[in-house]
Amino acid sequence: MKRFTRLWLGAGFLCAITTFAPLSYAKDTPLNVVATFSILGDMVKSVGGDRVQITTLVGPDSDTHAYHPTPSDAKTILKADILFVNGWGFEGWLDRLVDASGYKGTLITTTQGIDGLPFEHEDEHEDGHKDEHEDKHEDGHKDEHEDKHEGKHADAHGHHHGDTDPHAWQSLAHAKTYIQNITRALLAADPEGQAVYTQNRDAYLKQLSDLEVLVTKTLDTLPKERRTVVTSHDAFSYFADSYQLKFLAPQGLNPEAEASARNVAALIEQIRAENITALFLENIVSPRLLKQIAAESSVKVGGTLYADGLSKPDGDAGTYLKMMKHNIITVYQTLKPE
Amino acid sequence: MLYDLLFAPFVDYTFMQRALVGSCAMSLGAAPFGVFLVLRRMSLVGDAMAHAILPGVAIGYLLGGLSLIAMTLGGLIAGVIVATLTSLVSRMTRLPEDASLAAFYLLSLSLGVLIISGQGNNVDLVHVLFGSVLALDNAALLLVSSITSISLLTLAVLYRPLVVECLDSTYCRSVSTFGSWTPVIFLIMIVLNLVGGFHALGTLMAVGIMILPAVVARFWGRQKLGLMLVIAVASAMLSSWIGLLLSFHFDLPSGPAIILCLSTLYVFSTLATLFKKQPKPLKSITHSITSSKD
Numbered sequence: 082m083k084r085f086t087r088l089w090l091g092a093g094f095l096c097a098i099t100t101f102a103p104l105s106y107a108k109d110t111p112l113n114v115v116a117t118f119s120i121l122g123d124m125v126k127s128v129g130g131d132r133v134q135i136t137t138l139v140g141p142d143s144d145t146h147a148y149h150p151t152p153s154d155a156k157t158i159l160k161a162d163i164l165f166v167n168g169w170g171f172e173g174w175l176d177r178l179v180d181a182s183g184y185k186g187t188l189i190t191t192t193q194g195i196d197g198l199p200f201e202h203e204d205e206h207e208d209g210h211k212d213e214h215e216d217k218h219e220d221g222h223k224d225e226h227e228d229k230h231e232g233k234h235a236d237a238h239g240h241h242h243g244d245t246d247p248h249a250w251q252s253l254a255h256a257k258t259y260i261q262n263i264t265r266a267l268l269a270a271d272p273e274g275q276a277v278y279t280q281n282r283d284a285y286l287k288q289l290s291d292l293e294v295l296v297t298k299t300l301d302t303l304p305k306e307r308r309t310v311v312t313s314h315d316a317f318s319y320f321a322d323s324y325q326l327k328f329l330a331p332q333g334l335n336p337e338a339e340a341s342a343r344n345v346a347a348l349i350e351q352i353r354a355e356n357i358t359a360l361f362l363e364n365i366v367s368p369r370l371l372k373q374i375a376a377e378s379s380v381k382v383g384g385t386l387y388a389d390g391l392s393k394p395d396g397d398a399g400t401y402l403k404m405m406k407h408n409i410i411t412v413y414q415t416l417k418p419e
Numbered sequence: 420m421l422y423d424l425l426f427a428p429f430v431d432y433t434f435m436q437r438a439l440v441g442s443c444a445m446s447l448g449a450a451p452f453g454v455f456l457v458l459r460r461m462s463l464v465g466d467a468m469a470h471a472i473l474p475g476v477a478i479g480y481l482l483g484g485l486s487l488i489a490m491t492l493g494g495l496i497a498g499v500i501v502a503t504l505t506s507l508v509s510r511m512t513r514l515p516e517d518a519s520l521a522a523f524y525l526l527s528l529s530l531g532v533l534i535i536s537g538q539g540n541n542v543d544l545v546h547v548l549f550g551s552v553l554a555l556d557n558a559a560l561l562l563v564s565s566i567t568s569i570s571l572l573t574l575a576v577l578y579r580p581l582v583v584e585c586l587d588s589t590y591c592r593s594v595s596t597f598g599s600w601t602p603v604i605f606l607i608m609i610v611l612n613l614v615g616g617f618h619a620l621g622t623l624m625a626v627g628i629m630i631l632p633a634v635v636a637r638f639w640g641r642q643k644l645g646l647m648l649v650i651a652v653a654s655a656m657l658s659s660w661i662g663l664l665l666s667f668h669f670d671l672p673s674g675p676a677i678i679l680c681l682s683t684l685y686v687f688s689t690l691a692t693l694f695k696k697q698p699k700p701l702k703s704i705t706h707s708i709t710s711s712k713d
Contacts, residue, residue: 340551340553340672340673341666341667341670341671341672341673341676342428342434342435342438342553342663342666342667342671342673343666343667343668343669343670343671344670345432345434345553346428346431346432346434346435346667349432349434369551369554369556369559370551370553370554372554372556373434373437373553373554373555373556374434376433376556377432377433377434
């Protein structure tokens with residue numbers, strides 16, 4: 082009897098295949114794509130759906146800045162049809178990896194078309210770093226325009242960031258550009274999936290717009306004096322820029338740099354002087370220094386924000402949309418007047 | 420003016436006080452053991468041990484997450500295993516201690532790297548695992564000060580066997596059974612200080628504050644062990660203070676600033692002795708034993 086059912090199932094399956102064969106022809110070999118880090122991977126998966134086989138190099142809760150590629154990454158890249166990167170020097174190790182693997186496929190810089198922000202370290206401290214900052218600003222402006230057209234400026238920057246702040250996904254508006262870029266690349270590589278891709282894209286863009294509505298309901302209502310927060314590294318300038326907030330960080334943009342006593346003292350002074358009420362931790366940075374600053378300036382610790390990587394799938398920030406929602410609500414809950 | 424320059428930062432900010440207390444405690448515990456390391460020609464053991472504890476710290480992190488206790492315990496266990504094996508092997512075979520340590524630390528280091536990469540979790544482990552002087556919370560301060568207390572007590576008990584061991588380890592072993600355990604306990608104390616130092620202050624600080632003051636003391640100690648210990652602790656504390664001030668006034672990262680102060684002391688000492696006479700081999704150390712017996 083059992084055998085019999087199996088046979089029937091098999092027959093049915095065969096029928097299904099033959100009837101739907103012309104439709105799902107391309108589905109036999111899904112598009113093999115690689116994304117460099119968890120947020121990008123989630124976006125690509127959302128647009129590509131079942132038609133793409135996505136591999137993410139840097140997984141959840143991991144630091145892309147500090148990532149060391151492995152030989153299996155080179156193998157993964159080599160097999161890929163499309164490689165999605167953020168660009169602007171975010172994946173400092175990428176150029177070497179691409180060279181070493183001999184990858185010849187398409188490389189898509191998803192920040193293409195985004196008007197990047199130069200690095201900003203305003204009012205963190207007074208004279209100590211001034212010269213350095215001025216240099217950075219100059220370069221930043223120069224490169225900004227080139228980046229607008231090319232977007233692919235990551236080369237030659239080695240392990241360090243370029244002159245443009247790469248964390249553009251922290252703005253929902255920019256996320257739309259990411260999605261458009263991803264859709265365009267998928268369409269070019271797999272025209273037959275047009276229906277699926279455009280449908281997914283439109284659905285995702287709608288969800289992004291919904292989140293923007295959430296922002297106007299929450300963050301936009303905050304009074305002017307309650308719009309400054311402290312985090313552990315400068316990954317939120319796009320978030321701050323889009324939603325008129327101010328983020329201060331004790332360590333500069335790269336978590337690898339060590340803080341100086343003067344820097345920490347200046348931050349504490351500023352927190353006291355400006356009556357800053359909230360301080361946030363991050364999922365991938367050691368919280369010790371921030372907790373120390375919080376204790377010293379009697380600021381409350383407002384929870385964890387996600388900057389460079391998603392959490393595990395069942396966590397607070399398992400997808401990009403969940404992450405942004407979590408960040409927006411966490412910031413709002415902490416900042417809103419009692 | 421002078422007050423603003425030298426004391427105000429410590430009065431105004433708690434984090435500066437904590438940094439000073441932490442690094443002074445570290446100086447008190449680690450520098451004396453550094454002196455013995457230098458005397459035993461094992462100055463690089465600190466570095467080797469730093470690598471040897473990596474697998475333990477990594478396992479502690481994977482099991483317990485970002486908890487100071489889990490990582491410290493893990494590092495301690497790994498370090499103690501390496502230290503014990505090193506001593507055992509060098510006692511039972513004719514391999515010198517440094518050679519077997521080199522073998523074991525490489526073994527341990529490669530295990531550590533394997534464990535970390537096998538997890539595929541790419542948080543910058545070094546950054547997460549190792550603290551900064553500026554971020555000493557209560558737990559870290561408590562850890563450092565208890566390690567210092569243990570170190571000083573052990574030093575008091577073990578002082579004479581350690582001195583004898585430095586001079587003639589075969590003799591030390593033949594005198595008592597306890598004597599043969601001296602090098603093991605000694606290495607364990609080194610591990611304890613390093614592990615505590617890593618989590619509280621960072622890699623550079625932990626190794627630097629152990630070895631550099633001892634080297635400086637070797638120049639100025641006039642071949643008297645007691646004086647060398649005092650000079651080592653004093654120079655470590657002085658450098659912590661000046662280093663923190665430099666970090667505060669000139670916007671420098673704190674750990675490197677402190678170590679740079681110690682290095683400056685070292686360079687100064689070298690130059691000073693170059694124009695005087697070379698330090699003699701430590702002959703009169705026996706005097707310090709006989710005199711302390713009286």
